Amino acid sequence: MCLAVPAQVVELLPDEIALVDTGGIRSHISVALLDDVQPGDYVIVHVGHAINKLDVEEAEKTLALFAELAEAIGESPDAVYPRVS
């Protein structure tokens, strides 16, 4: 119920509607809950409404942290299937 998905705004339409793209699937959503949405922005979509913007800079920072962790362990089988207990 409270699950939302990231989508990229393709085009802004009248009545606070936007055309968005989620992994190649395009749909119309409402952007009435947000101010100042621009084409190219990523938004978080829930029940047909953008509930907030997705901060791409923060997302990239988090991903960079994960990439660093993944790189540090390399490709050893123990790393992919760690003995955690």
Place this chain on the structure above:
Amino acid sequence: MRYIREFRNGQAAAALAGKLAQEVDPRRSYHLMEFCGGHTHAIFRHGVQDLLPENVELVHGPGCPVCVLAIPRLDLAVELAERDDVILASYGDMLRVPASRKRSLVKARSRGSDVRVVTSATEAVRIAQENPENNVVFFAIGFETTTPPTALAILEASRLGLRNFTVYCNHVLTPSAIQSILDSPEVRSLGSVKVDGFIGPSHVSTVIGSRPYEYFAREYQKPVVISGFEPLDVLLSIRMLVDQLNSGRATVENQFLRGVTREGNLKAQRLVAEVFELRAEFEWRGLGNVPYSGLKIKDAYAAFDAERRFGLVARPVPENKACQCPAIIRGAKKPMDCKIFGTVCTPSNPIGSCMVSSEGACAAYYKYRHHRGLAEQPVSEKICRSPA
């Protein structure tokens, strides 16, 4: 999909799991409640539990709006749907949830009631525009994520001057539910439910912000980490919680920096405050009557309130004695503790709401764990536990 797939990288997950294994203190245990049912399913679906050290236990919380809806409230929705002049518009999750006397919205529909599945409150407004001779009632459920779209629908109906559109409001609040868990006898005095910290819901928090959780961290000394829904998000959040517990801190930290700020979405909060106000108390399945935990429609929008339009009054009904949903919602029991789990109660024949919802704990155990459980059981158990 951009910003989903990258957060499921197996190698990074293995690295995080490795770090976590080194960082946990073997002399203690960590009981972390994931509040949101969406997290429960993400954890099972991606096998996050298998990557955790043995002394890290995840406790499933009440954050499943379908599961926590009290049966008397659902009964009222079924009764609304059964009226000849009503079209009931509902999110799909609600249709198969069992009401009292074996009724449900889907059964009402099969007997001729007009029940329509919508994916957005705006669609319900459109149905009202297209059917001026019928009363269209939108069955509104959900936490703070789902409330702003309902507020928009009421404002839109008001702007359009629609007289045949009302909302049956069952919106509930996350912080009140967390408080109710922390104040419950099982956590406070009996000690049967251990909660050392919370994995907070990110999508609810995109709307309400991280500020509402600060009270719990401070007053109850329980760390909260607001976490995204992808497996790497959850693993990192667990690591952050373990770090807080190891160093004796209890603060609110935000792992979902890409979507949550301290203040949240102020415009959405303003719209919700324009249309809704707090109920003095609201009945939750599993938690009972919780003060200031639900929303109702303000007097200014009374014309759009289905409870007032149709004079709805909830009547108490007994719970099914065998169904353990109430205890499972509180985190006091696990689905496997329920005698009818996987035998009488299955996703195709659900007895309790936790087996129906795509966020319910029983549905998660059934879908992702049930068959593994079968393999570990003796043959006699296997036969009687096999789903029909």
